[in-house]
Amino acid sequence: MSGWQPVRRTRAFEDVIAQIERRIAGDGLTVGDRLPGERQLAEQLRVSRSSVREAMRVLETLGVVSSQVGRGPDAGAFLISRPADALSDLLRLHLGLSSLSLEEVVDARLMIERWSASHAAVRGADLSAMTAALERMDAATTAEEFVEHDAAFHVAIAEASGNRLTTAMMLSLRDSLRRYAVEAVERLGDTAGLMADHRRIHRAIAGGDAAEASAAVEAHLRRAYPGISLPPGGERHGSGG
Amino acid sequence: MSGWQPVRRTRAFEDVIAQIERRIAGDGLTVGDRLPGERQLAEQLRVSRSSVREAMRVLETLGVVSSQVGRGPDAGAFLISRPADALSDLLRLHLGLSSLSLEEVVDARLMIERWSASHAAVRGADLSAMTAALERMDAATTAEEFVEHDAAFHVAIAEASGNRLTTAMMLSLRDSLRRYAVEAVERLGDTAGLMADHRRIHRAIAGGDAAEASAAVEAHLRRAYPGISLPPGGERHGSGG
């Protein structure tokens, strides 16, 4: 006989999540709204508070809920939207488990940064954040300081692409690579090459040249991660067509 | 006065996660290995079982742990690696919260699918999975059936790119868009256009033509999601250089 389904024991906290999710979809529940307290939710859903709390941990991990203790309008569980935080945790753990390789992560980052720079160029993005980050990098005296503003520069590019999902991906990818960033700067010895790359990227976006922006980003990342063998042909996406 | 840090109350379950993570990084703990039981872990870490369980929920949500009840070598908590599942949950919730728009998701999917197809073409990927999916789509009689094998086709492209991270992203993006896929097929009425796109993609990858593969994927997604205004210039990433 076929068509059997494995008995799906639904755990209590999964039911809680499903019901909260349903209320997000159904009712107008949206970012900033407050959820009922754990005790109240437990009573309404006829589950124990522990199960409600496990559901909260999951939603918190996924970046859609945040909890504050205490009393008053700021206390309790709220709907938020922090996909990048969730993605960072995910990448960090899977990198640690070696279920994802550094090469794959760098490769994905290259994909997203090229895409972001291209889009930023085409959209005619606001360059002020990038410009400010460039100036701060020039003034930096330590590798840590440089890396901090370098991150701001790349984040500005991602945000200029106008896509919050790819921006979140880019943020989390860079976050999971941060430990390699400082050592990369220290290994290179000086930041002149990196800064030249940055200016080239900045110039290309300012000039609206998507192809040049994309190529500049690729050159920059190849310089920053010389040990990573990026796949051949990376510079040919969509060329000509 | 500056330089103050907000007092970081570390919750017990966060400590548990940190210690498990440390043992993954430090000891050789890897995928397939078994974690101590909840009671034992609680005793060793001097926390309550509830805190251990909350940590487990988080790790489970992030796709690195799976738990089975019962007794024996297959029971207990194990290290796994399912980043795509975690990503799917993340996207689904954030889409529901409208903290990500359908347009942003489709846009990101286009980025990844074009990249995957390009890489698959350059790498000279194994085409058997794609070919099989094409044949099954031809034989499909319902929209649901068609969509199922369509998914297999696109997954095969992603896997052919050789990058597990972008593959996971692609899987989860498509998963979160599945509800739109069936209605898209039904709206189009017939699948001739989609199949022509598929064959064009297949041909380009087989021929090692990255640019054509990328363009074909874009044309395909524009046909599948005509309501989504994909950003201008999407076809120009890295062109010429």
Next chain:
DNA sequence: ACCACAGTATGGTCTGACCATATTCCCCAC
């Protein structure tokens, strides 16, 4: 008007119990 303190609602943690499940062990019948 202000300040101090009690009240209270919130999440965080712990304890201990019981249930459901699935394997392992062991004794008894054959």
Next chain:
DNA sequence: GTGGGGAATATGGTCAGACCATACTGTGGT
């Protein structure tokens, strides 16, 4: 000796109830 069946056990799943730390709220005194 072998096979079967039930007891023992180890595991996660769930619950109830308590207590703590935190942070607002209200109240009463100055």
